[in-house]
Amino acid sequence: MLLTRVDPVAVAAPVGTYSHAVRIETDEGAIIFVSGQIAQDASGKMVGAGDLRAQTEQVFENLSRILAANGASFEHVVKIQTYFTTLDDLAGSREVRARYLPSEPPASTAVQVVALVVPEALIEVDVVAAVPL
Numbered sequence: 001m002l003l004t005r006v007d008p009v010a011v012a013a014p015v016g017t018y019s020h021a022v023r024i025e026t027d028e029g030a031i032i033f034v035s036g037q038i039a040q041d042a043s044g045k046m047v048g049a050g051d052l053r054a055q056t057e058q059v060f061e062n063l064s065r066i067l068a069a070n071g072a073s074f075e076h077v078v079k080i081q082t083y084f085t086t087l088d089d090l091a092g093s094r095e096v097r098a099r100y101l102p103s104e105p106p107a108s109t110a111v112q113v114v115a116l117v118v119p120e121a122l123i124e125v126d127v128v129a130a131v132p133l
Contacts, residue, residue, distance in 0.1 A: 001026055008069035011062045012044040020066050029132040032070045037062040038121040046120045053092035055122050060100045063127060075102050076129040082110040083124045093123065
């Protein structure tokens with residue numbers, strides 16, 4: 001088993017003690033654990049202040065870039081967890097999400113929380129992907 005930490009330059013550099021993704025390679029393929037992503041662009045600037053739909057778009061772009069850096073896509077995602085601070089435009093967030101996820105979606109959890117680590121963040125999403133050989 002080989003464990004690799006992946007921090008692609010296509011997303012904001014991690015601040016603190018975490019990696020954007022940890023990839024575990026086995027004889028059968030790879031399992032990729034992607035840390036929670038918020039709506040920061042590659043320079044670390046928050047996108048879509050007060051706009052859940054816009055933030056969801058940025059979050060899924062970040063996830064897409066991290067998955068791609070690991071040779072994966074949303075087709076490989078087996079689990080997705082979403083944390084919302086507001087449900088005011090849940091329908092809009094779901095529309096964005098539906099554009100990224102395959103027709104057979106992964107296991108999923110969604111919860112509303114009081115706050116996220118960055119006060120302006122309305123959504124945070126983490127995923128687990130399985131990439132067969």
